[in-house]
Amino acid sequence: MQSFLDLLEQPHNWLYSFFILISLGIWLVSALGVFSTDASADIAHDIGADLHVDGFFDGLGEVIGFGMVPTSVLITLIMFAQGVTGIALNEWLLALLAPEGLAVYLLLGANFLISLVGGFAFAAVVSRPLRYVFKDYGTAIKADSLIGKIAQVSSGKVNAESGQATLKLEDGNLIEIAVRTSESQHLLEYGQKLLIFEFDKEKNVYLVERYDV
Numbered sequence: 001m002q003s004f005l006d007l008l009e010q011p012h013n014w015l016y017s018f019f020i021l022i023s024l025g026i027w028l029v030s031a032l033g034v035f036s037t038d039a040s041a042d043i044a045h046d047i048g049a050d051l052h053v054d055g056f057f058d059g060l061g062e063v064i065g066f067g068m069v070p071t072s073v074l075i076t077l078i079m080f081a082q083g084v085t086g087i088a089l090n091e092w093l094l095a096l097l098a099p100e101g102l103a104v105y106l107l108l109g110a111n112f113l114i115s116l117v118g119g120f121a122f123a124a125v126v127s128r129p130l131r132y133v134f135k136d137y138g139t140a141i142k143a144d145s146l147i148g149k150i151a152q153v154s155s156g157k158v159n160a161e162s163g164q165a166t167l168k169l170e171d172g173n174l175i176e177i178a179v180r181t182s183e184s185q186h187l188l189e190y191g192q193k194l195l196i197f198e199f200d201k202e203k204n205v206y207l208v209e210r211y212d213v
Helices: 002-009 011-031 038-051 053-057 060-064 071-097 102-137
Strands: 150-153 164-168 174-181 193-200 205-210
Touching: 002 011, 002 071, 011 071, 011 102, 071 102, 150 174, 174 193
Parallel strands: 174 205
Antiparallel strands: 150 164, 150 193, 164 174, 193 205
C-alpha cells in the first residue's frame, strides 16, 4: 500500500494521481446519493456550462459507441483509466529507458497521449454494458410517454446529428435522453428548453424543437 502511495506522490505522476482521486471521489459521492437532489443537479448543470465540458464531448460518445451513458460517467471512466495507465507507463518507461534532459519531457508527453487514448478505449469497452443500465433507467413505461414533455439541453448543442437533454420525471428523478432536431430546426444550445414531439424507434432518439414560454 505504501509503495502505491509513493507512486502517486511522484511529481511526474501528480496529474494522473489527481485523475484517479477525483474519479474515485465522484463515484463515492454518487454512490452515497448526494447528487440525487434537484439543487445538486442544478449545480452540476452550472458547472458544465462554465467549463463547457459537455460541449467538448458533444456527440463524441455516440460516435465511439458510448450510447446513453451520461457524460459525467464517461469523463470519470476516461480520467480513471488514463490515471492508472499513465502512472504505469511512467514508472515502466522511465526505469527502462532512463532518459535525461529534454528526452524526459518528450517521454512524459508521449505517455500522456498514449494514456489518453487508453482511457477512451477503456471507457468505450466499459460503457457498452452500462448503456443498457442507463437506458432502462430512462424508460418511462413507454418511450412515447415522454412525448409532449419539456426537457433541457444538457450537451453543448443539439442538432440533427447529436445532442442530449435532461428530463424530470413525475417521480422526481432526472433522466438523460438522446435528442435530435429536424433538419429545418435551428441549433439548440446548452441550457435551452425544448419540447419533445416525436420518438424515432429506429434510432432510439427523441425529436425535439425549441420551447418558448
